[in-house]
C-alpha cells in the first residue's frame with residue numbers, strides 16, 4: 457500500500473519524466489509513492505492521494521488521462537487530488553495553459569484546483585509524427601521543463617499531506 461499515486465499520460469515521454477520527478481520528491485519527503493501510466497491503473501485502493509498529469513496536444517489532455525478522470529471520479533472524490541499539465545515550449549514556456557473543458561467538467565465533483573502548467577519538451581529525436589517533428593525544429597525545440605518549480609510543487613503537496621518537508 458502506498459500513500460500517493462502519481463498517474464500520467466504522455467505521448468513522447470516528457471510528462472512521464474515529470475511524474476517521476478514528482479514521485480522522487482514525494483518519496484524524499486517520506487511518502488510512499490507509486491508512478492504509473494494512467495491507462496494502466498485499474499483502481500485507487502490503498503492510495504490516500506492522487507497526482508494526475510497529462511501532456512497537452514492541441515489544447516487537449518491525452519485520452520488516457522481523460523479516461524482516468526472519468527473512470528475513477530467516485531474514488532477521486534474521496535481523496536486529495538492534484539492535477540498538472542505540461543506542454544508550452546519556447547517563448548510561452550511559463551504561460552499557464554487553459555484547462556480543457558472536459559477536465560473542468562470532471563473536476564467539478566472533486567475538491568481540487570485547476571491543473572498547474574509546466575513547460576514541455578520538443579525533441580526531434582523523440583517527436584512522434586509529422587507535425588511533432590516539424591514543430592521540434594524551430595524555436596519551440598528544446599526542453600522547457602523547470603525542474604526546480606516541479607520539485608517545489610511536489611514539496612507543497614507533501615506538506616499538505618502532512619509529510620515533513622525540510623527544504
Ligand SMILES: Cc1cc2nc3c(=O)[nH]c(=O)nc-3n(C[C@H](O)[C@H](O)[C@H](O)COP(=O)(O)O)c2cc1C
Nearest residue numbers: 466467468469470471511514515543544576577588
Ligand atoms: C502536434 C503537437 C501539438 C501540441 N499542442 C500543444 C498545446 O496545445 N499546448 C501546449 O502547451 N503544448 C502543446 N504541444 C507541446 C507538447 O505538449 C510538449 O511537447 C510536451 O512536453 C509533450 O509531452 P509528452 O512528451 O509527455 O508527450 C504540442 C506538441 C505537438 C507535437
